[in-house]
Amino acid sequence: MPVNVYLLALSVFALTTSEFMIAGMMPSLAHALDVPIASVGYLISFYAAGMVVGGPVLMLCLLNVPRKRALLALLAVYTLGQSIAAAAMAYEIMVIGRILSGVAASGCFGLALALCAQMVPANKIARSAAIVISGLMFATVLGVPAATALEQLFGWRFVFWLVAALTAASGVVLALSLPNSQVEARTSVSAELASLRNASLWAAYATSALIIGATFAAFSYFAPILMNISGYHASTVPLLLMLYGASTVVGNFIVGRLADRHTMRVLFWGQVILTGALVAFAVFGQMHVVALGALILIGLTGVSLNPAMVTRVIRSANARPLVNTVHASVINIGLFAGSALGGLGMSLDLGMRAPLWVGAGLAVVGVASVVPVMLRSSADASRVKVTGALQSENV
Template identity: 50%
Template sequence: MPFAIYVLGLGIFTMVTSEFLVAGLMPQLSEDLGTGIPQIGYLVSVYAAAMALGGPLLTALMLRLRQKTALVLLYAVFLAGQALGALATGYGLMVAARLVTGAASGAFFGVALAVCVRITGPEVRGRATSIVLGGLMVGTVLGLPLSQLAGEQYGWRFAFWAVAALAALALAVTCGAVPALPKEETGGAGGSVRAELGAFRNARLWAAFATSMLIIGATFAAFSYFVPILTDVTGFAAGTVPLLLVVYGAATVVGNAVVGRLADRHTMTVLGTGLALNTVFLTVFALGAGNAVTALAAMTGIGLVGVTMNPAMVTRVMRTANDRPLVNTVHTSFITLGVVVGSWVGGIGVAHWGLRAPLWTGAVMAVLGLLTLLPDALRRPASSASSDSSASDGSSARSAADPSLPTTERPTRV
């Protein structure tokens, strides 16, 4: 496994930590910026919106660059935004900082995944993707409490500068560890926006995007409200909940590693099994939220099969279209949209039906995710039903090598 893979994971960890940074610093930010707590909460949404909308635009502007050059420039943009946030004296400047860092983060995900595919062999590609995306899992689990601790001890500006320093370290290591791939070997380099956009004419790609959005939406519909559910419905003490969330976070790390090992050979099976299990766990949680053992077991299960589907989701998208930065960045936008939609719909459920509603909402979204897999499952010829491995070679990003295509869409050999 190339060392560069771990460096890419460090970069994603840094940017995910920045995304959730303000959530742990709300009181300090509210006081210093002269605004209310809800307005500080909106800064998370601003970052997510910038990832979803600004990320693809920023990626499109960098298509003609070598991918290593694009990574370096994205780090530079991110560092500028992070420094602006650390120096902000008003809410407007902080919003601008979040827009800059969010757009850089969204584009970074896409380019990092494209580089990951280029520097690894097909036999380890799924595991490599899981390591890069492991930065997302670890950032979600550790980024928020670490930033909160740093903010409480040294102030919120120190926390912002600490993330900037980590990004600078990641940039320095990237310059030495990530190879400078030639233009002809890098998917987006030397290409054009028109050529990249051609991939989006594939209806199956949009179905894959929809699956990813629903997988993440189902998980975050529940995850966003774990704390009030565990305290007000299950009855755990408030001081116990952080420990329970660490258990959930550890489950996501384990699940991500397992899915990474299976994603290449059994992509569709992993996605279908994960969605089915998540439906079960969310339903069990909704029915048994009043029991501590049931709630903890179901929450751990959601951690194992929720966001951990990311490596399989990425593999499916790359096989359906290509492994280039723009496709990966737009995919990241749909994943981010899943976070937003899941949390929003879950909140509507809480307002109308109580704290168990987000769990039911997540279960419904998981079922819808299963339905989006049906067209691909029905199109697969019986001969390929036993394994997904035939498309895991270096050309698997192209539709001709995708085993999920019907026989009539494959090239005829004479």
């Protein structure tokens, strides 16, 4: 695997750490910016909104810019946004920095996946995507906890500046190591948007949103569920969440190995396992061993199905940055929709297990979304076998 694929993973690690590290420093930010805790939570939402809305628009503006140059420009914009947030003395300035960072991050994800797809053979796209996406997994396991620890030692501004420096450093290294790229073919906004008018592509997008929605409907409320339903002590919860994060890393690489040759089977069976784990957690979550097993299985599937999702999207349309950027936006929509629906279930007094049932419901719909494709693929394979047999008899 080209070393540049790992360097792209490093940039994704920095971007994702920045997106979620707010959660570990809410009290400090609320005090420094003189705002309620809830307002600090919105900083994650502003970042995500920048990814969902601004990312695709920005990619349309960069259509005819070589991919390397576009990626380096976006990393520079991201570093600027992160620096604005690090220096912010008022909440409004912090919001500007977060939105700017989110817009740039979405384009970076799309370009990173497009670049890794063109650097490897077609039969290794899922493996290369798994490595790039592992930056996201490692950010959850290592980046966010490390950011929280450093914030307690040196303050939140130090962490923001550190992530800005890490992003800038990855940009410098990529500028030196990535081969110069040319625009593959001049295109227009209308032509690029036409590539999105593809039913198979939007079916793939829908499955991705359902998988991420199902996962985050549960994951967003793991801490209270593990304490109040499973009976784990509060001091144990961070270790359990780290175990979940480690499971996503392992699952990501397993899926990356399998997804090139068995994309739809991986998506189907991965969601079946995800559904079973969520249902088991909801029904038997009061048992420590069941809760622990379900936690690991959700980590091994769920978010870890990303390489298979990316491979399906690319095969449904193309590996252009806009297709991948819209995919990142759809995934973020699924993330926040799942989290919101899980919270809605709890707010309607449906109990602490409600997020798990919401996740299971979304996962069932996700399984149903790939069944027609599985059946169509089986029918096509059967027709090929019959045609081959008939041709052999005629010969």
